[in-house]
Amino acid sequence: MTRVVEGRTGPLAHTGPLAAVDGPYFGRFGGRFVPEALVAALEELERTYAQARIDPQFTGELERLHREYSGRPSILTEVPRFAEHAGGARVLLKREDLNHTGSHKINNVLGQALLAVRMGKRRVIAETGAGQHGVATATAAALMGLECLVFMGEEDTRRQALNVARMRLLGADVVSVTAGSRTLKDAMNEAMRDWVTNVETTHYLIGTVAGPHPFPTIVRDFQRVIGQEARAQILERVGRLPDAICACVGGGSNALGIFHAFLDDPGVDLIGFEAGGDGVDTGRHAASINGGLPGVLHGNRTFILQDSDGQTIESHSVSAGLDYPGVGPQHSWLHEIGRARYEAVDDAQAMDAFRLLCRTEGIIPAIESSHALAGALRVGRELGPDGVILVNLSGRGDKDVDTAARWFGLMPGEENSADRGPREPVAGSDHQEEA
Amino acid sequence: MNPSDRPGPEGVEDVLRRAAEEGRAALIGYLPVGFPDVPASIEAMKALVAGGVDLVEIGIPYSDPLMDGPVIQHAAEVALRGGTRTADVLTAVRAVREAGAPALVMTYWNIVDRYGVDRFAQDLAAAGGAGLITPDLIPDEGADWIEAAQRHGLDRVFLVAPSSTDERLRSTTAACTGFVYAASTMGVTGARASVGPRAHELVERTRKVCDLPVCVGLGVSTGEQAAQVAGYADGVIVGSAFVKALSSGPDLAAGLLAVRALAEELALGVRRGVEQ
Numbered sequence: 001m002t003r004v005v006e007g008r009t010g011p012l013a014h015t016g017p018l019a020a021v022d023g024p025y026f027g028r029f030g031g032r033f034v035p036e037a038l039v040a041a042l043e044e045l046e047r048t049y050a051q052a053r054i055d056p057q058f059t060g061e062l063e064r065l066h067r068e069y070s071g072r073p074s075i076l077t078e079v080p081r082f083a084e085h086a087g088g089a090r091v092l093l094k095r096e097d098l099n100h101t102g103s104h105k106i107n108n109v110l111g112q113a114l115l116a117v118r119m120g121k122r123r124v125i126a127e128t129g130a131g132q133h134g135v136a137t138a139t140a141a142a143l144m145g146l147e148c149l150v151f152m153g154e155e156d157t158r159r160q161a162l163n164v165a166r167m168r169l170l171g172a173d174v175v176s177v178t179a180g181s182r183t184l185k186d187a188m189n190e191a192m193r194d195w196v197t198n199v200e201t202t203h204y205l206i207g208t209v210a211g212p213h214p215f216p217t218i219v220r221d222f223q224r225v226i227g228q229e230a231r232a233q234i235l236e237r238v239g240r241l242p243d244a245i246c247a248c249v250g251g252g253s254n255a256l257g258i259f260h261a262f263l264d265d266p267g268v269d270l271i272g273f274e275a276g277g278d279g280v281d282t283g284r285h286a287a288s289i290n291g292g293l294p295g296v297l298h299g300n301r302t303f304i305l306q307d308s309d310g311q312t313i314e315s316h317s318v319s320a321g322l323d324y325p326g327v328g329p330q331h332s333w334l335h336e337i338g339r340a341r342y343e344a345v346d347d348a349q350a351m352d353a354f355r356l357l358c359r360t361e362g363i364i365p366a367i368e369s370s371h372a373l374a375g376a377l378r379v380g381r382e383l384g385p386d387g388v389i390l391v392n393l394s395g396r397g398d399k400d401v402d403t404a405a406r407w408f409g410l411m412p413g414e415e416n417s418a419d420r421g422p423r424e425p426v427a428g429s430d431h432q433e434e435a
Numbered sequence: 436m437n438p439s440d441r442p443g444p445e446g447v448e449d450v451l452r453r454a455a456e457e458g459r460a461a462l463i464g465y466l467p468v469g470f471p472d473v474p475a476s477i478e479a480m481k482a483l484v485a486g487g488v489d490l491v492e493i494g495i496p497y498s499d500p501l502m503d504g505p506v507i508q509h510a511a512e513v514a515l516r517g518g519t520r521t522a523d524v525l526t527a528v529r530a531v532r533e534a535g536a537p538a539l540v541m542t543y544w545n546i547v548d549r550y551g552v553d554r555f556a557q558d559l560a561a562a563g564g565a566g567l568i569t570p571d572l573i574p575d576e577g578a579d580w581i582e583a584a585q586r587h588g589l590d591r592v593f594l595v596a597p598s599s600t601d602e603r604l605r606s607t608t609a610a611c612t613g614f615v616y617a618a619s620t621m622g623v624t625g626a627r628a629s630v631g632p633r634a635h636e637l638v639e640r641t642r643k644v645c646d647l648p649v650c651v652g653l654g655v656s657t658g659e660q661a662a663q664v665a666g667y668a669d670g671v672i673v674g675s676a677f678v679k680a681l682s683s684g685p686d687l688a689a690g691l692l693a694v695r696a697l698a699e700e701l702a703l704g705v706r707r708g709v710e711q
Contacts, residue, residue: 036594039573039598040598043600179505179512189501192501196501196622197621293549295548296544298499298501310521311546312545
């Protein structure tokens with residue numbers, strides 16, 4: 001199928017199936033802005049993946065792990081009581097929260113860990129904002145007998161002591177990063193530094209659809225199982241494709257994972273919800289597309305939060321998983337050609353949606369995923385009762401109980417005050433998962 | 436216009452040629468602009484030249500310096516906290532030129548990208564700068580910069596690494612002018628106990644595919660190491676050790692003396708040149 005994106009001509013027009021576009025470039029975004037020392041490893045990874053993706057032994061092993069280890073396919077849950085607040089549209093959740101380790105992260109991690117083994121690399125490193133990708137990586141490393149080192153900002157290790165313990169229980173070492181802002185961006189810098197030094201024995205298991213080519217393509221491919229399953233499930237359940245798909249976007253791996261199978265269905269609106277923090281106009285947010293400019297960060301050209309000198313601006317969000325000043329290059333491109341749209345959901349809107357899903361459906365979502373839920377409430381009101389909305393529930397909220405309890409005033413001594421509504425978050429208590 | 440055709444003061448290749456004629460390696464010293472503040476960093480660059488550095492590499496501080504070890508990371512943080520701006524590097528370039536050495540700017544790519552590649556090249560050339568060293572820009576992504584460098588008569592120094600394949604050594608060096616920057620080890624900037632054997636091997640492999648001078652950086656901090664590297668390379672690049680020296684004393688004056696003393700020690704080292 002060939003399509004020209006509506007309303008676009010000239011250099012931004014795209015012909016041919018969108019789903020067939022792989023890196024290094026997505027329009028003017030992507031690429032490989034790295035030290036020369038890493039190029040050989042990136043080329044090796046690219047070669048290895050090109051062989052693996054068509055090797056039935058590799059794809060068969062990954063499918064077996066999905067089925068027998070992480071619990072795929074994940075189910076689709078319709079949420080009618082929640083949907084009453086979404087203009088009466090039908091809302092269906094893709095339950096990535098039910099995967100082993102509690103989020104979509106395991107999909108990518110299992111695939112990349114198999115690639116590491118295939119390349120003969122017995123050591124994997126990863127960055128993590130505060131836990132989910134780090135825990136997933138530690139899990140896969142334990143499963144496959146790999147040495148594992150996770151880089152985590154010092155601020156995050158302190159606030160997320162339990163996730164640090166979780167990774168250590170799984171046999172991983174956790175390095176507390178004291179450079180820069182001491183959060184996810186700096187953990188990624190430090191992981192890159194380790195990789196430059198140990199690249200011949202080490203695979204850098206990047207957790208999102210960012211970084212230098214081929215990472216944005218590889219991570220997307222390992223996540224697109226989400227959309228492939230969801231497409232078949234919703235056709236079977238509803239009898240047609242959804243009108244809109246909502247997903248949260250930090251780096252954007254869960255969003256691309258669910259969008260990809262629908263890229264060439266022009267009737268399906270693809271909407272990514274970025275973390276608006278205190279509000280995009282306050283400057284305290286993590287909405288790279290809505291509030292940033294194209295630039296180069298962590299090996300690729302994409303929208304980033306930066307000042308007029310090109311220095312990275314620190315991001316802010318109640319959700320650590322979305323608290324990143326960049327976004328995957330394919331999202332920047334989908335935004336630019338108009339195939340997907342990106343809106344901001346601020347902290348308070350996300351937390352309201354978090355509570356609503358808890359109370360109407362008995363599902364505690366990750367705060368990251370709650371941005372997509374808040375978006376679905378907005379989109380549902382636009383669509384009305386005939387609308388069908390698919391939401392990627394990318395992770396579960398067990399890890400967020402402490403943050404949510406503080407937000408809603410449910411800590412000891414504050415019982416029964418949950419209906420008082422949102423309170424100011426405790427500064428710095430908010431880093432938990434990267435999406 | 437080719438950089439080497441540029442009239443006026445000595446360019447990068449002239450300096451390297453002159454050093455070769457003297458039977459020694461050139462000494463290249465790195466300092467970031469803005470550490471500990473802009474005027475002091477410029478004084479320190481002059482101390483480099485006074486101490487015998489042939490060519491100065493001026494770093495632009497960046498928020499995410501992923502090729503740098505702790506010493507230069509810290510300097511960049513201090514510089515940015517102190518309000519250092521991209522344009523300050525042009526002031527430093529002018530000062531180094533006046534002190535009598537060619538000035539190359541070392542920068543992470545997003546700084547130039549945001550400034551505007553052509554505009555940056557134009558302003559750098561107008562300030563008397565010799566060119567750019569780009570640690571996170573490989574020629575594959577550098578078409579705009581290569582074009583701007585040609586237009587404004589600037590050198591473009593790309594890096595090669597021990598992990599570079601022969602094919603990449605060929606394509607990367609073909610895009611370089613001035614010299615080729617050979618990273619001595621796999622890793623980030625910072626002093627090391629020894630400069631590994633892979634540096635020598637890399638210089639030999641690079642020489643087989645290009646005629647440009649090959650200078651070695653990463654990990655050199657003492658006169659002895661400089662002499663060792665000078666035994667096989669055309670230039671010796673020292674960075675973190677100068678940054679450390681600058682902040683070693685109780686005050687700026689002591690730091691400047693330490694920078695000059697280290698430059699003198701290294702300048703002797705590159706003249707000693709131990710045959711390997």
